[in-house]
Amino acid sequence: MAAEAAISSAVELLGDLLIQKVKSMQGVEGKVRLLKEDLKSMQSFLRDANRKQAKEEKVRDWIRELREIAYDAEDTIEMFLINVKNVESRGVLKRCTSFPKRMHHLDRIGDEIECIRARLDAIHKRREDYGIIQIVEEAEISQVELRRRLCPWQKDEHLVGMEDAVAEVMRESVLDEEKRGLSVAVIQGMGGIGKSTLAREIYNHPDVVAGPFDRRGWVVVSSEFTPQETIKQIIFQLSRSDEEKKKLVKEIWKLEQSMKDKNYLLQNLQEMLHKLLMGTTYFIVMDDVWEQQHWDYFSTAFPQDKSSTLILTTRNKIVAKHDQYVHKMKLLDPDKSWELFLKKAFINNTNGTCPEELETTGRQILEKCDGLPLAISVAGGLLVDTQDKSRWQQVLDQINSYSNIPGNNVPNVLDILELSYQNLSPQLKSCFLCLAFFKEDVTIRSNELASIWHAQGLIQEKGSRSIEDIGRGYLDELINRSMLQIQDVTIDGQVKSFSLHDLLRDVCLSKAEEEMGVRIVKGEEGGCSSASSYKPRHHVVYNKSFKTFSSNQNKYLRSVFLLNVGEALLPFDEIRIPSRYWKSFQLLKMLYLGGFEFTKFPNSFRCLVGLKYLRIHTNRRLKLPSWLGEFKKLEFLYVEYVEFSGVALKMESLRCFSTRRASGRAMKAEEWKSIESLKGMRLEDWVEMSSGLIMSDSHLRELSMYLDSMKVDDEMVRRGRESLQKMTNLVKLHLYLDRWPETMLELVPNLESLTSLKMDGDYFYFEFPAFPPNLSHLPLPNMRNVLMEKLGKLPKLQYLTLRNPNVSDYTGRMKHSYVSENMWSMKILHGGFPCLKALSLKHIFGLRGIDVEEGGMPCLKQLRILNCPNLEPIQNLPKHVIISYA
Numbered sequence: 001m002a003a004e005a006a007i008s009s010a011v012e013l014l015g016d017l018l019i020q021k022v023k024s025m026q027g028v029e030g031k032v033r034l035l036k037e038d039l040k041s042m043q044s045f046l047r048d049a050n051r052k053q054a055k056e057e058k059v060r061d062w063i064r065e066l067r068e069i070a071y072d073a074e075d076t077i078e079m080f081l082i083n084v085k086n087v088e089s090r091g092v093l094k095r096c097t098s099f100p101k102r103m104h105h106l107d108r109i110g111d112e113i114e115c116i117r118a119r120l121d122a123i124h125k126r127r128e129d130y131g132i133i134q135i136v137e138e139a140e141i142s143q144v145e146l147r148r149r150l151c152p153w154q155k156d157e158h159l160v161g162m163e164d165a166v167a168e169v170m171r172e173s174v175l176d177e178e179k180r181g182l183s184v185a186v187i188q189g190m191g192g193i194g195k196s197t198l199a200r201e202i203y204n205h206p207d208v209v210a211g212p213f214d215r216r217g218w219v220v221v222s223s224e225f226t227p228q229e230t231i232k233q234i235i236f237q238l239s240r241s242d243e244e245k246k247k248l249v250k251e252i253w254k255l256e257q258s259m260k261d262k263n264y265l266l267q268n269l270q271e272m273l274h275k276l277l278m279g280t281t282y283f284i285v286m287d288d289v290w291e292q293q294h295w296d297y298f299s300t301a302f303p304q305d306k307s308s309t310l311i312l313t314t315r316n317k318i319v320a321k322h323d324q325y326v327h328k329m330k331l332l333d334p335d336k337s338w339e340l341f342l343k344k345a346f347i348n349n350t351n352g353t354c355p356e357e358l359e360t361t362g363r364q365i366l367e368k369c370d371g372l373p374l375a376i377s378v379a380g381g382l383l384v385d386t387q388d389k390s391r392w393q394q395v396l397d398q399i400n401s402y403s404n405i406p407g408n409n410v411p412n413v414l415d416i417l418e419l420s421y422q423n424l425s426p427q428l429k430s431c432f433l434c435l436a437f438f439k440e441d442v443t444i445r446s447n448e449l450a451s452i453w454h455a456q457g458l459i460q461e462k463g464s465r466s467i468e469d470i471g472r473g474y475l476d477e478l479i480n481r482s483m484l485q486i487q488d489v490t491i492d493g494q495v496k497s498f499s500l501h502d503l504l505r506d507v508c509l510s511k512a513e514e515e516m517g518v519r520i521v522k523g524e525e526g527g528c529s530s531a532s533s534y535k536p537r538h539h540v541v542y543n544k545s546f547k548t549f550s551s552n553q554n555k556y557l558r559s560v561f562l563l564n565v566g567e568a569l570l571p572f573d574e575i576r577i578p579s580r581y582w583k584s585f586q587l588l589k590m591l592y593l594g595g596f597e598f599t600k601f602p603n604s605f606r607c608l609v610g611l612k613y614l615r616i617h618t619n620r621r622l623k624l625p626s627w628l629g630e631f632k633k634l635e636f637l638y639v640e641y642v643e644f645s646g647v648a649l650k651m652e653s654l655r656c657f658s659t660r661r662a663s664g665r666a667m668k669a670e671e672w673k674s675i676e677s678l679k680g681m682r683l684e685d686w687v688e689m690s691s692g693l694i695m696s697d698s699h700l701r702e703l704s705m706y707l708d709s710m711k712v713d714d715e716m717v718r719r720g721r722e723s724l725q726k727m728t729n730l731v732k733l734h735l736y737l738d739r740w741p742e743t744m745l746e747l748v749p750n751l752e753s754l755t756s757l758k759m760d761g762d763y764f765y766f767e768f769p770a771f772p773p774n775l776s777h778l779p780l781p782n783m784r785n786v787l788m789e790k791l792g793k794l795p796k797l798q799y800l801t802l803r804n805p806n807v808s809d810y811t812g813r814m815k816h817s818y819v820s821e822n823m824w825s826m827k828i829l830h831g832g833f834p835c836l837k838a839l840s841l842k843h844i845f846g847l848r849g850i851d852v853e854e855g856g857m858p859c860l861k862q863l864r865i866l867n868c869p870n871l872e873p874i875q876n877l878p879k880h881v882i883i884s885y886a
Helices: 003-020 029-052 057-088 092-097 099-130 163-174 195-203 227-237 242-258 262-277 292-296 334-345 356-367 373-382 389-404 413-422 426-437 446-455 467-480 502-516 603-607 626-630 683-693 714-725 742-747
Strands: 182-188 215-220 282-287 308-314 323-328 485-489 495-499 518-522 538-542 559-563 590-594 613-617 636-639 641-644 656-658 661-664 677-682 702-707 732-737 756-761 777-781 799-803 806-808 814-816 824-828 838-842 847-852 862-866 882-884
Touching: 003 029, 003 057, 003 426, 029 057, 029 099, 057 099, 057 502, 163 182, 163 195, 163 308, 163 323, 182 195, 195 215, 195 282, 195 308, 215 227, 227 242, 227 262, 242 262, 334 356, 334 373, 356 373, 356 389, 373 389, 373 413, 373 502, 389 413, 413 502, 426 446, 426 467, 426 502, 426 518, 426 538, 446 467, 446 495, 446 613, 446 636, 467 495, 502 518, 661 677, 677 683, 683 702, 683 714, 714 742
Parallel strands: 182 308, 182 323, 215 282, 282 308, 518 538, 538 559, 559 590, 590 613, 613 636, 636 656, 641 661, 656 677, 677 702, 702 732, 732 756, 756 777, 777 799, 799 838, 824 847, 838 862, 862 882
Antiparallel strands: 485 495, 806 814
């Protein structure tokens, strides 16, 4: 965490200790209270120190030392609580005989607190020498995220200065009717100039989305490149259905199991990609190709028998040896730079003007950006939604301060990016630094990051605002400051996934190591990104480099991310670490394991009872052991494929449990009092769990279930509905079914709290059910007998998605989406869909038109269309509707 967040965490822990553990703190309560006050008083000095650290190394050292003191204070308190708990958990006789040990722990924590206070006193005296003053007027957290949300359709960056580039690449490489075979367009330019933004605009261009291409895919290559993984990602991206993707995943898994030779495996993957694309037209973007050699791994895998297009983005010269067009990106001219800057600084002001009193300062800030779009966007993000002249001048002064640093005569883009980080609130700094846990160029899912923030203690409920809302607000503010790049949004405008630009990732890694104690370890040799003189608090390990852990430092670690990013899954048995080793991780709160082939749940983890967060990515089914019930602090548990054993687990603190697919006996649970989200359950699991788990005052807000009609009978459906009907706080319900007998319609509860209902599966033949009264979100994939007139009468429906439906028009005649010869039009009647804001239509091949009667869909703001090739211009749409093709 940043220094401010580290101190806040320590202060909060000390406060909890005084409230909850007074009886155990005989003789040291006063010392704990004094330490808390000392740390709290230092927070007001940190604000001034942060402003001065860019200029003065000694101030940066002062901040680092203060942060380390806060960490040590937290370590001291947590180790004391662990030791006291170990004593108190014994029987009555042993507790009496262990009194001397308890007094030893009290004496020890007293001495350690005195030592910490002496260190605080020393740096407090040095503060005066450095001229660090007390500042108390700043707010704890920026209010931007409280007052402004992203527009639902605001997915891509402002494409200022790129209109001509889009048209040129489309003309020269995509829409050239005379081209034959494979055409390759190379978009070349320096980091931050907008290569990926240009490529994404072309990728989502209506003439590409609704064009002649059978398959379309996007893959990031990056500097941390492995050819096997990249080809696998291309294959998965090009899958046209979930069924095809499952089949390909199975084929690749068999290849990896049977082939140990990496070169032979690569050759087979190349052949698989070639076979998949043969005889089809395709459009593929390979983003961030670093070297010629990286491209050479793929060049022979792409067939040239049809008119297809590849787009490569790169910082270097790449020779594709095909029908090649090279587009060299240019810096923005002063006028375009100013236009982009204003759009970022005044995100809610659409007229593109700047108050006269701010223009001179704004132009001076812009000169420092040198026409680089990323720098301009970040600089504009520093001023988002503020017209305070002093604030604009402060930003200019901060940028100029970098030119006063010895050896840095002119501020560069990294200086501006670092300044953006320095201007974040303490909480947002720590949120941003958590991105160091993720691999380069990976697409990050918002809900996964939010759970990490929560486990790190960075999100706490405030009044009526939920943790989910607060996390979403933090994410929106980072995006609005141009520090994150949106990859995908939900139909209601929530950010679904995003990425981090390479240059901002450099800032993130540097600051994460310096301010958060993050250590990145790569490769078999155990090399790390850089060395730090401070204790590591978070460890990110790529491949099999477990030996790089230092047993004498494990006790300080709060997070461990073990990521196998190699060519094939590694058997965990090969890297097994004994229990006595894991016992040294006494303060570990987060464990993330990805890419390992577990054969069973590692018994050596049993000692990690302090975990709050456990995520395991593996393609094998894992049984949940009974000893997980000993993890009293566990709040987040994610296991990709889980097998339930029928043993009841008592997990009082668990908030979120998620799996992709469950098997085994029905899941049993005891006293899951805090559960808010359950994903991947079967109906039989839900029925079993709810009997002893769910009460009318349950906190459960989100539930996803899989129903197998071959195993589910009417009685189970009845019991399932009865228990669901008691979930008075349930907001989201996702039902996946392999088939849908009419009796299963009874499962959908009639809850006023339920606003989002998704019914997904392969076959749906039934008359439409009576929906819960307050639905606002309704995704309907693969549905049959979709009655548009009935849907239009839902009073509060705001977001509707139809994917591959069988729709009945207003006359009641059935229309099959997958039969293009059976053309039909969708009619929206007068007064239909009174609150609908967004409509998404996907893979509806027979849809010819949409006719909206006057007064139909009066609130519609956006219409998304994907793979509806026969759709003609739409009649009578409400004004100001934005149509997108993605």
